Amino acid sequence: FFNCLxxxxxxxxxxxxxxxxxxxxxxENVLNLLKTRDxxxxxxxxxxxxxxxxxxxxxxxxxxxxETDNAHVNVLNRGDLSSLTWLQSPIITTNNIxxxxxxxxxxxxxxxxxxxxxxxxxxx
Numbered sequence: 001f002f003n004c005l006x007x008x009x010x011x012x013x014x015x016x017x018x019x020x021x022x023x024x025x026x027x028e029n030v031l032n033l034l035k036t037r038d039x040x041x042x043x044x045x046x047x048x049x050x051x052x053x054x055x056x057x058x059x060x061x062x063x064x065x066x067e068t069d070n071a072h073v074n075v076l077n078r079g080d081l082s083s084l085t086w087l088q089s090p091i092i093t094t095n096n097i098x099x100x101x102x103x104x105x106x107x108x109x110x111x112x113x114x115x116x117x118x119x120x121x122x123x124x
Contacts, residue, residue, distance in 0.1 A: 006040060020045040081117070 002016045017034065019025065021044060034042050039051045070089035077083045 002041065014040070016041045018043050021047065 002014070005011050005014055015034070017026070018041065025044060034049075037049075041051050041053075043050050043052060066088055068088045070091050071086050072089050073084055074087050075081065075083050076085055
């Protein structure tokens with residue numbers, strides 16, 4: 001419930017205090033301590049102050065790095081530029097590996113402008 005309130009307009013200024021022990025320990029010193037820590041959720045349990053956080057962990061599939069000679073950059077979720085990642089290219093070259101004069105690809109450069117970014121985010 002509190003996480004929903006935090007997502008409302010102005011919700012970033014809300015703080016939650018949850019006391020799981022039966023003793024009442026709130027006083028001015030404790031409130032000042034909580035203000036300096038500036039945590040969204042403050043939990044008092046077993047005579048210790050703490051907090052719970054939700055942190056997204058990468059799965060083994062997300063963090064499995066493969067060393068490859070052929071890779072390209074692509075977005076995993078269309079329109080989400082934060083999902084840009086390196087992917088192993090399906091091109092596997094077995095011939096001409098030892099030939100230093102052969103190029104697997106030609107590199108082209110292009111600048112990105114504001115319109116390109118907006119198209120990538122699908123805002124236009």
